[in-house]
Amino acid sequence: MPNQTDHIEVRTFADGGAAVGGERIDTAGFPDPYTATLAHVAAEAELRRAKVLTHGIDHAAGQDSWFYVTPDGEIELPEPVPQGASPVGSDEPESQSIPDDVPAPPAAPPRVGASSQPVPPASSRGGSEPESSARPESIVTLGAPGFTPPADPQPRSRRDARAADPLHADTTVFVRRPRNRPKHGARGALYTLSGGTVNLGPSSREQRDRELADRIARQLTGSHNTAILSLKGGIGKTSTTVGLGLVLAEYRGDPPMAIDANPDSGDLAERALGESGYQSSARQTITDLLADAPSIDSLTELSKYVQHAGRFHLVAGEQDPALSDSLTADEYLTVSRLISRYYSVVLTDCGTGVTHQAMSGILQTADNLIVAAGYAVSGANRARSTLRWLAGHGYEKLAREAIVVITDKDGVSNRVDKDAIRGHLSGYCRELIAVPNDKGVADGDLVSLDGLKPATRDAYRRLAAAVVDGYE
Numbered sequence: 001m002p003n004q005t006d007h008i009e010v011r012t013f014a015d016g017g018a019a020v021g022g023e024r025i026d027t028a029g030f031p032d033p034y035t036a037t038l039a040h041v042a043a044e045a046e047l048r049r050a051k052v053l054t055h056g057i058d059h060a061a062g063q064d065s066w067f068y069v070t071p072d073g074e075i076e077l078p079e080p081v082p083q084g085a086s087p088v089g090s091d092e093p094e095s096q097s098i099p100d101d102v103p104a105p106p107a108a109p110p111r112v113g114a115s116s117q118p119v120p121p122a123s124s125r126g127g128s129e130p131e132s133s134a135r136p137e138s139i140v141t142l143g144a145p146g147f148t149p150p151a152d153p154q155p156r157s158r159r160d161a162r163a164a165d166p167l168h169a170d171t172t173v174f175v176r177r178p179r180n181r182p183k184h185g186a187r188g189a190l191y192t193l194s195g196g197t198v199n200l201g202p203s204s205r206e207q208r209d210r211e212l213a214d215r216i217a218r219q220l221t222g223s224h225n226t227a228i229l230s231l232k233g234g235i236g237k238t239s240t241t242v243g244l245g246l247v248l249a250e251y252r253g254d255p256p257m258a259i260d261a262n263p264d265s266g267d268l269a270e271r272a273l274g275e276s277g278y279q280s281s282a283r284q285t286i287t288d289l290l291a292d293a294p295s296i297d298s299l300t301e302l303s304k305y306v307q308h309a310g311r312f313h314l315v316a317g318e319q320d321p322a323l324s325d326s327l328t329a330d331e332y333l334t335v336s337r338l339i340s341r342y343y344s345v346v347l348t349d350c351g352t353g354v355t356h357q358a359m360s361g362i363l364q365t366a367d368n369l370i371v372a373a374g375y376a377v378s379g380a381n382r383a384r385s386t387l388r389w390l391a392g393h394g395y396e397k398l399a400r401e402a403i404v405v406i407t408d409k410d411g412v413s414n415r416v417d418k419d420a421i422r423g424h425l426s427g428y429c430r431e432l433i434a435v436p437n438d439k440g441v442a443d444g445d446l447v448s449l450d451g452l453k454p455a456t457r458d459a460y461r462r463l464a465a466a467v468v469d470g471y472e
Helices: 033-048 158-164 185-193 204-216 237-251 268-274 275-280 285-293 299-305 330-339 359-366 377-392 396-400 419-426 454-469
Strands: 009-011 016-019 023-025 054-060 063-069 224-230 255-262 307-309 310-317 346-350 368-374 401-408 430-437
Touching: 009 033, 016 033, 016 275, 023 033, 033 054, 033 063, 054 224, 054 307, 063 377, 158 204, 185 430, 204 359, 204 454, 224 237, 224 377, 237 268, 237 307, 237 310, 237 368, 237 401, 237 454, 255 268, 255 330, 268 307, 268 310, 275 401, 285 330, 330 346, 330 359, 346 359, 368 377, 368 396, 368 454, 377 401, 401 454, 419 430, 430 454
Parallel strands: 009 054, 224 346, 224 368, 255 310, 255 346, 368 401, 401 430
Antiparallel strands: 009 016, 016 023, 054 063, 307 310
């Protein structure tokens, strides 16, 4: 194990080259010279089985910095460094001057001294005026309290002294934020096979997926309700509710809840649990929950009426047509208020149409809407009519901010211009999400993310992000 005062010196040059320990290295195969030098130091750290103190000198920017490189290739900020640390593997004296052709860094705002008067830049002060002799305090500005760089009693040059000023130094040039690690595709494989030394960063697709995940997982204040409705059955309303709920459950820290408020014996529970799963479960419904609502004062009590598809929770709809059709707006509000005490995201799977008894209560509590549609001309027209009806009956904001989900199913005529339908409907809503033809959605049975095509899962991810975006 080398002495703790030893360090490795790495240099990057304006021509794109780099040196480690005084010797030029091959930077081919690396995205930049910084990554190349850090990969070499990480390999040394792996041999030592210890992090290595590193002095990085960037000739292109006229700056230097101190940091540790771990065996995993990570950068750590140092504790106070012993004075007089000697380079490892380099015969160059520490005071070696930077070549004269190194461009001066761009001018920074004037410093403010103890008197609160601006201090003129170095170029305007007299030649005999002493310059700061401190090595650039780049690590200090990055938040490592108490770090004292090794002593350098004589500035290398006037330009070096100016660059050494912590108010002029750009601390992000050499010690940069490490790239995010790619997890998928060729970049992920290369990162794994190289032991982490070759990191090209995530692809644009992976970056987009991470952005979607962040949007879906955004922390929320209070409880929010999304209503999913349509004017016709069989066009993907309930499958959309389940797909959306499963994605929210996968990405969010808090489980989402769905309420089956369909007055026509809704099948939300069957689509989320599968018919056999629902038949074998305790078959409490929204009717049972409503009857016992006054006595429910805890999540534990509420859970007796809740079905679970993993982390996706739901209240099953009433299967007796005589009872399901009688759900009123006030009764829905009772259920909604109870559930909103314990869940931050609530989905309501509505019936077909917008005029049945419960709809006024549903629309009253909805933060945003999803309108399910199909590619048949009649289905597209119904979606448009739904949005127009909402806008004309006091729900203009809900209509304007609505999300249309158009699901492709078998049986659509080849003469239907799907692009034209999507373009037409997109003019009536905030966002349009197209779900591709997928047997995992269309067969009317269990909907599970594992059973869906990647493009279908991606559509539901985009839908989930759009829904959470709409929560103010």
